[in-house]
Amino acid sequence: MMTFGEVRCAHALQTWNRVNGPTLSTDTSHARIARITSSLSTVMVESKDELISLVTQVRIGHGYFGEYYAHFKIPERSDCPCGTEIQIREHILYDCPLFNDARHTLYSTAPDGHIGSLLGIKKGIEGLASFLKFTNAFRKRPEDDEVQ
Numbered sequence: 716m717m718t719f720g721e722v723r724c725a726h727a728l729q730t731w732n733r734v735n736g737p738t739l740s741t742d743t744s745h746a747r748i749a750r751i752t753s754s755l756s757t758v759m760v761e762s763k764d765e766l767i768s769l770v771t772q773v774r775i776g777h778g779y780f781g782e783y784y785a786h787f788k789i790p791e792r793s794d795c796p797c798g799t800e801i802q803i804r805e806h807i808l809y810d811c812p813l814f815n816d817a818r819h820t821l822y823s824t825a826p827d828g829h830i831g832s833l834l835g836i837k838k839g840i841e842g843l844a845s846f847l848k849f850t851n852a853f854r855k856r857p858e859d860d861e862v863q
């Protein structure tokens with residue numbers, strides 16, 4: 716069964732391919748992400764490899780966020796620090812007030828707001844990488860270590 720995010724992504728990909736031809740790819744290879752993020756000049760994360768890893772985690776939906784914890788029954792908090800009950804990927808990218816100041820990095824590169832554009836085309840992935848550079852989104856929360 717597909718998650719809500721997977722359904723949104725698949726729908727956006729089908730729509731894009733119907734309108735523009737099959738130009739989007741779901742390729743999440745390390746080499747492809749490395750090529751895209753190598754054009755970024757300032758990286759505020761620990762290393763380029765860390766940024767590549769984060770971008771890949773967000774694209775495939777496996778990482779440090781509540782939806783992933785809940786789906787795989789990982790004993791970590793599945794709520795968002797903003798108070799939202801379940802921290803899904805789309806909440807972080809589109810809605811979470813904690814990241815309002817950095818959200819422009821996403822919309823400037825994927826102005827249509829489609830998750831398929833954000834996660835599937837070069838310009839969208841560059842915006843995602845910028846968002847990840849300037850926020851602590853999709854990182855393990857320090858208090859997560861205290862959850863039993």
Ligand SMILES: [Zn+2]
Pocket residue numbers: 795796797798799806807810811812813
């Ligand atoms: Zn939130």
